[in-house]
Amino acid sequence: MNAQTPASTRAADAFLPLPTSGVDGTQACKAANGSTWDGAIVSAEGVTRDGSRRVACHHQYTRPRSLSLIERDISEELVDVLMDYLQEDSEFKDKARREELADAFRHAAEFPPITKQSLSELDIQNIISNIKLRHDVNFDRDLSFRPNTEGPKGQQKNLQSQSYWLALQAELHLYTRLFRGTPTLRHVEPSVYFQHAQKRVPKLFATIHEVLKSLVPDRDHDRVDEHLDVRMLMQEIERGVCDMVALVEWTAHLLKEHCAPMRDGFVDGMVSRMRKGAANQDMATIVDSLRSLLGMLETMKLDVANHQIRNLKTLLIEDTVNYESHYHLDRIVNQRAKVNVDAAQKWWAGVVRDLQLHHTSATRDIARAKLESFSHAVTSSLSSRNSQQELPDTFYLDSDRLRALRLEIEDLTHFEICFTMFNQLRKDLGHYGTVLNDSKSRLRSSLAAILGENVGHGSQTWMNNSESLSLEIYRQAHAIAGRPPTFNHCVLHNTNECLRTLFYSTFSSHAVTLEAVLLPQVLTCVSKHYNGSPTELYNSLVATPLPNSTPSFIPLPPTVDTFSFCNNTPQERLTDLSKRISHIVLLHWRIWANIAYVQNDAAPTNAQLSTPPPPQSSTRPHPVATSSGHTAPLTPTAPICPSVSEHEVQAVDMMKTVDPPDPGSGYESGVSEETRLP
Structure with a gap:
């Protein structure tokens, strides 16, 4: 396909311009500027759409009319055209099906469910700056991204997705009617209707163009610009010469060059559906192929993100305490914290007061005694229904894990x-x-x-x-x-x-009886791993997943394993619980102890930003605090993560020298709201 427009054509330029001349050119220009005449627009003598005679006359002014009213009239007339056209199709003899497509055309979103913006949350920079992911990676051996189709949000996303693809199908049917047999239309000349009909297809092509360029190397960008020139594609569709089969075949060839071989079967199926749809002029099958194409791009993005998580996992785990300490301190100092430090200090004071008889500081290591008190308080809160024993909101990153433990x-x-x-x-x-x-x-x-x-x-x-x-x-x-x-x-x-x-x-x-059995196991486990690095804690305390288990969706809340409940003995369950509680306790204490519990000051100061983290394994690279309170670039040594690419290491370094953003909807809802995998 020979591109006749610049490669830098933007999605916004994909729409055909309003006409400036012709029988109704003046009327169209006024509509574009937001004003027109509220009167009959007539030309030579003829027959109107309802069969009545019409006589040539001039525009008669009555009152200005807003652009929104004109657009609404045109949109409703397009719906009428669509309904009339579908009624002629034997596949749509059922009125309910016609109305379903018409309703989707009216109300569905104009952008596809998967966009470059939604997938940007899978970019390496956003992965590294996602505080919840940085924390969760310590607790799950199979942590990985996958689309969310669970719960109310997932169901709502699926409904919106289905509505969008129905609307796209309706739009393609409308193109057939407008571009291959234009009916008698009111208000303005046909090109204005063409523009209003093109609500989603140009945006879909623009989205595929953007996402594809974000996935392939720079050397292939010119090829993408040439074959996915949105304006050119829309002009070809209008003239009935757009070869969608050739376009999908080229895209499939490009995808096979860059995606895993295991995806080839899916890519071939996408091409097969497009060939079948084009041969039979079956809009539903054509839309299904385009949906598969977009889903394949999402799958490639997920594959890249999960590969990056696997490569960076050891480095992210080892830097957990340092990263989270600076993250939370920075927000507390700048009054952007999600936690109430005063409430956490009061909670800790109550713990010390209630448990002071259990420890004799004169004969014991004070630091260990405080950690034991903390472990006792956490374990008790999980076993009690007393609201006074609820944990402070400093535990917000562990809320799902704690809820699952409490239910177990x-x-x-x-x-x-x-x-x-x-x-x-x-x-x-x-x-x-x-x-x-x-x-x-x-x-x-x-x-x-x-x-x-x-x-x-x-x-x-x-x-x-x-x-x-x-x-x-x-x-x-x-x-x-x-x-x-x-x-x-x-x-x-x-x-x-x-x-x-x-x-x-x-x-x-x-x-209380169960707590009395569980607490000694927790204290023993905490004592055993007191000096362990985050990586050592991960290797020792995180259970190995069952064979053929599905990788955890981010951020799927932990749930009780029914198989484990049925087949593990109570002692095995208690051992597992004690490990999981100890892991949360040790990481949380190292991150928050000097921030919210045992410090003397009421609030952290800038000087505390340079407080070194607790002793860790000697294999851990030690970041250096800068005068601004953030860590200097962290250079990983070979034993930590030998498979990390130079690009990924640079991304980690970059994220550690800037203020990491608050976790957005991506990890907590955005990634979880990704559309269904194909």
Whole structure:
């Protein structure tokens, strides 16, 4: 395709200009300037669209009319044209389908669901400056980006995406009507209607152009400019000579040059759909191919981002304490913090006051004693329903992990309550022997199966399923006692009421018992890894994912693993919980101790920005604090991350010498709101 316009043509220039001459040229120019006449615009004698006769006359002035009204009239007339055209198509005999496309044409977004701006949150600079990602990377071995289709936001994104692609299909149908058999139109000459009809296709081409250039090397940019000249493409579409098959084939060839071989099958499918759609003039199939093309560009961007995370992971983990300390201090000093330091100090003062009898500072390492008190407070807050023991908002980056831990502890507590009832029933039935581990596992698996996916949703889930749970406990108690169960309404009702009463009345006591077992394990783990670097903590305390597990979506909140709940013994669960709690405790204490807890001043000062971080592993590169309070460029040594490219290291250095931006919608919602993978 020979480009006849400059390669630097912008997306905004992709629209055809308003006419300045012709039968209705004056009217069109006035419409473009925001004013026109509110009167009949007529020419030679003819027949109007409704069949009535019309007579030549002059423009008659009545009152000025805004551009928005003209645009609204034209848009509604285009919808009428679309509905009339679709009615002639046997595929759209159903009026509801025609109205669905018309409604999408009216209201859907004009830009595609995937744009260069939305994908920019996967750029290396934004990855490195994303404070939540920098923190989360310490806790997940498979942390990676993937589109979010979960939850209300994901569902809303999918609905908006579907509406956009329907609107694009409607627009292509409208092009067929306007460019290949223009109907009788009102107001202005056809080119103005053409311009208003081109609401999404030019922007789609411009988006593909921009995203593709951001993914391929500079040497291929001229090729992209030549083949994806938006203005030229729209002129070809208007004249009915645009070869979409050739365009998609060229794009597919370029994609195969730069994407992983595993994507080739998907690229070939995209081309096949475009050929089929073009041969049959099937707009839905053509749109499906364009949707696949945009999805493929998103996939390539995700592949690049995930590759960069893997390469930089060790470096990011090792620099966690230094980076986050300066990040939070800078915001506190500049009054842009998300945390209330005064509230955190009050919370810590209460911890010291409540736990001072447990430690004798004269005979112990004061630093270790403070860390033990901190560990005790965190563990207690996870086991308690007392709002006074809630953690301060300095834990905001760990909120999802803490919530998941609290729910798991609640589940373990409720299971212990169920097992208490099981023991009570079997003894009432005359069984006083030891309960074998197999029987415990069988009961645990049965209860977890009853809860199903509701495991990890809190105490209310256990209450809602109390009838089924009590029935299973009753059945297994009779089975271990060697007695056939007697099922009648009275017995089942009493069993259910007994279990619900135990849930209400004994939860706190069981939680205290569980905490008494869990806390020593946490303290032992914290003491064992007291001097470990962030990388050593990661290697020792982060569980290895199960084979064939799906990489974690950023930032998918941690949830309770039903398989683990069913198959792991209580001791294995407690060991896992203690490791995860210890990991949070150690990192949080190193980052926040001198900022919000044990310092004497009410608020940090600029001088504190140069406070060195706690001792770390000798393999860790030590950044030097500058006079501005930020760290000087961090030069990684070979053993840390040998596969990091020079470009990526420079990006890390750059982000460490500037004020890192607040995490935007990308990691917390933007990336999570990426559209569905193809």
